Amino acid sequence: MPERIRRILLTAVVALGALVMFFPFAWTVSTSLSPGVGLDATPQLIPDDPTLAAYRELFANTPFARVIANSLGLAITTTALQLTTSSLAGYAFSRLAFPGRGLVFGLYLATMMIPIQVLIVPLFVQMRSLGLVDTYLGVLLPGVASAFGVFLLRQAMNSVPRELDEAATIDGAGHFRIFARLVLPLVGPALASLAVFAFMSSWNGFLWPLIILRSEHLQTLPLALAGLQGQYTTQWDVMMAGSVVSVLPMLALYLFAQKYVIQGVAGTGLK
């Protein structure tokens, strides 16, 4: 039956493609376990005698443990802040009437068009005059609010039936109670999507930390990884060990919340 053969062929091609897509990850892990490779020969995919020497080198001779703590702290704080500010504003745009609401919402959306790259010079100058260069706060501040997050949560809150609020209002609940007790618990999936995106953009962020951070002990993972290239020019095992270490937490989060990440991405495309 040609239809069945077609399907088998299709599956084979897609699975082969997935192998090709996955190969760089496998190769990274394999290299990180093959000490001393990369100087004169291409290593094997399955190392003869795998060791964790590269990981020991990484944690002994670079401040990687501190760097992981920095990245984790910044990502968690950014995520918490963005969830708070975005859900509050989402509620305002979904449930509160005030003059100029449409205009203000339009301005929020317009800021999504402005990339950080355009802002680096004045933002750097601003942070310098606030005395925040080379501080955690300086890294955090531009990421406190996210127009994308506001948009995402406003859309989600708009799909919560308003009859529920009315019932709560009759029972004497104010806006803060309706927000915290009624609306917020019903937009869980949108909050999860935003949490993953916020965490991801902080964890992977490069340009802004590169500009604002100077001290080695404040560095984030992407900065430290970029720095490894200078320190270990040909020691690919150590560089790949650093890559594995910095991907793992994000990978864990992704596997845990895959559904919400994919829903979040798919949802933005449909709107």
Next chain:
Amino acid sequence: MTAPSAVGISRTTRPLAPPRRTRRGSRLRYTLTVLAFLLPSALPLLAFTIYPMIGAFWTSLHSWNLIGVMEWVGLENYTTLLTDDATRRVFANTLYYVVGYLPLVYIGGLALALALNSLIPARNLLRGIYFLPVVTSWIVVALVWRWLLNPSVGVVNAMLGGLGIDGPGWWTDPYWAMPSIILASAWKDLGFVMIILLAGLQAIPTDVQEAAMIDGAGRFRRLLNITLPLLSPSTFFVVVISLINGFQVFDQVYAMTGGGPAGSSTVVVQQIYDLTFRYSSAGEASALSWLLFLLVLAVTVIQLIGQRRWVTYA
């Protein structure tokens, strides 16, 4: 700011209206409530997006080394940039990146989305694997691809060698630096495009496809005349987002080639960074930022206008 008129608002959106009591106290309380919900996001956006955006324009009209006194030069930074060969080259390199990257990632993403939209086994697992690079940081991806594409001991050239092909110098070669960056970028973003298009495909009603099948339309004709037109809103979204991100490409360039060799892969944002922190020309850097922003804005607006010709909303 004047407090909202309770009557005027309650007419349009009844359930949202502030309390009807017109006592001054409750109206003030309502205003404070609105502000409490809005200000935590409005203030940071004002302070760290809108204000610096205006600041960048102000800086672009001055000559400034980031430390000394700002000197008014009017539009001189813009005229300098527009007549400079370096500017032409960084825009050309950025355009090269966009033109190479977009078709690769779109056609690849579409093929994958079509394949994964049909009933094949382990769809979710496959989808998860293709999406994996999207959540990985650019610096890791760049580092890993530098290793894969290492000219002497990299695995890609080892495989090409096995086929009897003498692999190129990749990121160490001025001709191959940009293709290396494009290849790594396409690998990273393929899953993102796939998911957007997959969501678009799943929103197409099946009865349209069935009707065409009954009318005797072949697989290829159905793809060309039904699927692609109905998928055009998602395609539009992918193109808009990819172009916005593409013109702002930086992380992977910085980490893979640093703009080299010999400036062969220097892109606009890299140049903004270098002008600011290597040459201390904050004025020129800000002017270049604004030129980039205007370019992205123009490209986006053109697409928004052009979409009427080819985007079909069902």
